[in-house]
Structures are given as C-alpha cells and as structure tokens.
Amino acid sequence: MADNIEKAGKEIVKEEKIVERKLKKWANNENILLVVIIILIAYLALIIMFPNVLSAFKFKTNEKVYSVEIIKITGCEKCMELTPVVSTIQEANVKIKNEKEVSYKADEAKKLIDKYSIKKIPAVIVLGKTEKIKLDENIFSIINKAFVFDKAVPYLDLKTNELKGIVGLIEVYDSNCKECSSLSKIQAAFDNSGIKIKSYEKIEAGSEKGKELIKENTIEKLPSLLIGKEIEEYWWVFNSIEQLLDKKENDYLFKEDAFPYKEIKTGKIKGKVIFTYLVNNSCLDCYNVSMLKEAFANLGVYVASERKVDISTEEGIGLIKSYNITAIPTAILSDEISDYLQIKQTLEQVGTYEGKKYVFRKLDALNANYQKL
DSSP states (O other): OOOHHHHHHHEEEEEEEHHHHHHHHHHHOOOOOOHHHHHHHHHHHHHHOOGGGGGGGSSSSOOEEEEEEEEEEEEEEEEEEEEEHHHHHHHHSSSEEEEEEEESSSSHHHHHHHHHHOEESSSSEEEEEETOOOOOTOOOOTTTEEEOOOHHHHHHHHTEEEOOOEEEEEEETTTTTTSSOTTTHHHHHHHHOOEEEEEEEEEEETTTTHHHHHHHHOEEEEEEEEEEEGGGGOOTHHHHHGGGEEEOSSEEEEEEEEEEEEETTOEEOOEEEEEEEEOTTTTTOOTTHHHHHHHHHTTTTTTEEEEETTTSHHHHHHHHHTTTTOOEEEEEEEEGGGGGGHHHHTTTEEEEEEEEEEEEEOOOTTSSSOEEE
16 A cells, blocks of 8 residues: 555656646746646646546555446547546446447447437446446436446537537737737647637737627737637536636637737737846856846746846946845836736735835845845
C-alpha cells in the first residue's frame, strides 16, 4: 500500500509539473491570463470527468473483481471518442471479459437503445453485477440493472437525428488596433478540454456584419469573442467557465478582459502599461530590474514601453519623494495598470497603488540583491 501511495504521489507531481510548464508558456508567450485560467479549469474538469487521467490514485486493494461485458453503441464520426470512458471503467473493480461495438442503425443496437432508454449516441452499456461494481454515478446511470454512459458530447440526438455539441466561435476585432490581443488562442484551450469547435470566424468590427454583432450583443470592447450556446452541452466544463461568460440572445460573450483591447465608446486602447524603473547606476550588485518586467508579464500585463531613471537625477529625486521610495531598483507603473482589475489583489500584496499608478515595494519577495535608501 505504501508503495502504491508513493507511486501515486510521483505521478501527480509529474502531471502537475507538465501543466505548470504549459501554463507558464501560455502566460509568457501570449500575455493572455484568461486563457491560462480556462486551461487550468479544463484540466481539472477532465480529471473530474475521467478519473483515469490520474489513474495512480486508484490504489490496488483486495476487493473482489467482477467480470463485465461492455457494449459500445456508435455510428457517429464527429461524436465524442469513447476510449476515455472505457479506460475509466477499467479502473474500477472489474475485469472486461467481452467488449463489442455496434452501429446505432443495427437491429441489435435498436433493441438496446429501447431497453435502456438511450436518447443519444455514442453510448456505453456495462453489463454485470451493477450492485457490486463501483462506477461513478455522476457519469454512469443505472438502468435495468446495467450501467449506462449516455452523456457523450458531441452526440447524435436520436429523436431529431441532429448532431449537437459542436461549438462555433466568432471573434469581432479591429484591424486598426495593432497592439490588441487576439482571442484565437482560446480555441486551443477549448480543444484541450475536449470541446469540439465547428469554426473560428474573424469579423472586422467596421464591416456590416461586425456592426450588427456589436449592436446585437452590446459589445463594448475589441476584440470580443462570441461562443455558440452549444457550449452548454459540455457538462464537465460549462459550470466552471460560466462565470466567464455573458449570456446573449444567440451566443455567449466572453466577458473577461484580455489586454490590450480597444474600448469602443472612447476609442482608447486599454492595458498599455508604461514601466519606469528607478535605479542606482552605481550599484553593480543590484539585481537586473528587467526581472520585474518578466514578473508582471507573467501576470498578463502588457508592457507598452519602459525606461530607467537614476536616483541621482532631478527626476529620480522627485520620484523618491513623491512615492516615498525606500529601496531600489524598483518600478513605477503608469495609470493603465489600474485597468487590470483581475490581478489588483495580487499586486497589492507586493506593492501599493498611488492613485492609479502602482509602485512595487516588497523587494524581499524577489530573493535578490537590492539597495535600501
């Protein structure tokens, strides 16, 4: 048992490090903090849906193993792949003695669909001693003494013969805003969470269709992303990301900020932060102030420009007095940092807001050499 626990610990640490590296790469290269949030939510959601992702937590015990038969009802090419579902079954106290696949159009499948009240495919039926088998009842239903998985997405609705659960994405953007971020990377985040994307369409805000979408959905910033309501079908993800979405008549509007963006009402570009570094050029042992730029960029802050001011200059003396600077090198961030409401609480732990500007103060947090004034 101890060996199993140790192995499980190593596996989860390995998984966490892989995800951590992916998150850092997204944050550093794309400066889209919101995509990082979605990837993390999706990762956790997949663990909830398919526990075999971290199968090391399935400790081996002396509990009895029961033989089962698995029947997969398929026939929809664009629908969800059932391999993760079968893997989840294998992690339970079962031994699969027989596994077969039948098309939903076959007579055998039609009888099974009727017997187990299956309304959409693909589906999985597990036959055996269901009263003894331990499968997650949040994922599997018990119908006529069988476990039935009928929560696939995308799926074919057997009543209407419609394919459901494929999501369309529309980005409304301003081609004149060269600094503005693109939201297209969210598609990759959705792909990682198992969400099937029908198309990613980019619409210029100044076009007739763009103007219509802006009016219909009360879009206030560019770029903005509209997400088809098929996203609701993804039961293992939707509840987690719903807080990031604003429900409209025909779509969901991704409402969180991805900087920089253009405010339609004022025409201003939000989130372009100017960094002023206060340094002592004669302090050769002081840390490289660019460390601060990297740290803020990792939080999704867009660095529009940066400059250094020496403490011996008239401007440097004025900054020390105005902001009561007690240690350097440090950074003073322009008013635009106040646009980043999502990270305000985090920044307040290592600095202070002076009006709309921000001063980094807790240099001890860097674990690097600095100079007290």
